Amino acid sequence: MSANLLAAQTTNKKRTRRSRRTASQQLGVVELFAGAGGLAQGFSQSGHFDLIALSDIDAIAKLTFEANYSSLNTEYICEDVRDLKIRRLIRNANGRRVSGVLGGPPCQGFSLAGLKKSDDERNRLIGDYVRFVKALKPDFLLMENVPQVIFHHQFKLLLKELETEYNVQYAVLNAAQYGVAQTRHRTFVLAFHRRLGIEPSFPKPTNGFTRQFVYNYRLRRMENSRCKSADKEGILGADPIIVRAIEESSITFSGEESVAPLITIEKAIGDLSRGKGINIPNHVARSHQGRLLELINQIPEGGNLKDVDEKLHPKSHYSQAYGRLHRKGLARTITTWFQNAGSGRFIHPTEPRTLTIREAARLQGFSDEFEFHGTLEDQMRLIGNAVPPKLAQAIAERIWRDLAEIL
16 A cells, blocks of 8 residues: 555544544444445545445455555455345454444436336345444444435435434535535435434535636536526536435535635646656556547537537437536546446547546546556446545544534
8 A cells, every 4th residue: 555545544634633533543434335435535534434344246346445455454345235244344343333334325226327217126225234224323324326316215215214213314415516526416315323412414515616717518618606697507517307306405514614616627637638647557548549539539628519510420329428528627427437438528628538547536536546456347337436535535524523522
């Protein structure tokens, strides 16, 4: 494990003297459906939480996490969660208390990109998450999923089940408002055990609308994000379904009022232009050819298929496909197939190609020291499914502030 990555886990400039804890004072957490461990990284980097164990069925996810965090005393259990025994997690705790259960059950059954089948077997994995919560009785839990999960009947059952023992709140948060250069909306369920008497609250956004010009893909122009007339939903990538999901949730925020500017694509990946970043892992540009290359070359910065001769249009495509990013804009949600130009707005702002693995990782907020393993498909899956560590860290710090008053 690199010195830089280890330092990132144990230092945080925003921490006060009161918040600094030794390893023995940290609160133990486990993460189910961990993938590359975006949630776990955020909680570890906050400096307040000890990673007891992670679990996922994905062997490449296990390999990637362990290769980057070999110095941690954390077991990554590669097993189907339906077969995972509670006692194995307790054994890993080695006497440490499991204070929190984290996890993001697979979202393909809920997301717009999936088939949205109500009987999708993956949807039932939420029940396995609840099984561990009921058995471990942690002080808190944090579950992540796509915004559309709010409208699913299983989500209502989940809340009803949790509310028997926990004070529960859920919210749709946007990673762009927490220091990530990507408009990634996700539903988070946060709950504290009723014995603690804590009402859940989410961290106030750290980044937002300052005196800053940001590119709006919907209106295809630069906008002063602080102006009252600015299309803020367009800048933040909030489509009607996401807006409805946000309205469905009753969010309580806590924390400081100060807001920094949004992080643009240029700031996040601008130094990785051609000829730079050669020694950074996972930064290999994909080479496009033929009609696809001709198509990509005709799409202007911030543009899409509307800017291209229809003769070059693919026979069928998604509405957001073949979009080029803008340096002064925010990335749209990084999915598990971002090197495919036909899967979304994934074309580099100025170069004739889609994003590299490293560029997408940065747009998710991963450190350059975190190296992804496996095939290109494996790496895209790990990045696209991850919770941005910076967003996870913000939530972790809010949780710790609430718990530190009573534990």
